[in-house]
Amino acid sequence: MSQKHILVVDDHREIRDLLSTYLQQHDYKVSQAEGGEQMRALLQDHGADIDLVVLDLMMPGEDGLSLCRFVRESGGPPVIMLTAMSEDADCVVGLEMGADDYVTKPFVPRVLLARIKAVLRRQPQGAAPVAGEQSAVVRFNGWGFDPDQRHLISADGLLVPLSNTEYTLLKVFLEHPQRVLSRDQILTLTKGREADPFDRSIDNQVSRLRKKLEPDPQHPALIKTVWGGGYMFTGKVES
Missing domain, CATH: 3.40.50.2300 (Response regulator)
Known part of the structure; x- marks a missing residue:
């Protein structure tokens, strides 16, 4: 290493x-x-x-x-x-x-x-894609998510960089679409053994991710808040 x-x-x-x-x-x-x-x-x-x-x-x-x-x-x-x-x-x-x-x-x-x-x-491991090699882009609601390059691709082809936490959080949502995830579940999935049951940073991370994904972050349609439950990613995910 x-x-x-x-x-x-x-x-x-x-x-x-x-x-x-x-x-x-x-x-x-x-x-x-x-x-x-x-x-x-x-x-x-x-x-x-x-x-x-x-x-x-x-x-x-x-x-x-x-x-x-x-x-x-x-x-x-x-x-x-x-x-x-x-x-x-x-x-x-x-x-x-x-x-x-x-x-x-x-x-x-x-x-x-x-x-x-x-x-x-939490940093993604593994070798970078070989030049000219296509990475497996995940599609949802007009967006593309490139897990190798760690960025979003908008409908008009613009690249949107993701921070480490934004990358990890979006990856969790894309792996669990149409499911209600509690804050504790999201913490465990994003932080693993380091999860702190009193950590409320998930709300801030979701807010940041919404600002990049949602046309109107104040009225989100992709990452919905489930009152008393957590969050649900409503997008249709296609590999």
């Missing part, structure tokens, strides 16, 4: 150094950035080699929310945000912008390590 590469973005040098040393002790390759400018440069030069970004929410200059949006819109690696206990509302915004998880400060390094391992485990 190849060594995973983590990018730590935080304006506090002591935190960057602490995390770098700890992660290196656990066989990760680590790069550091003290802010948005350095982070953007590293992603531009070495983005294909970076497997995950640990991103501080509150930094001088460009903040973590803006940087998280940049990573998602550019189809970058998964993001775990570091946040203060008083920033719960911003945590929700961060999840809506595409963060895959968050850890509150002050944190125990082994807790962050466990979250990193969980997010990386």
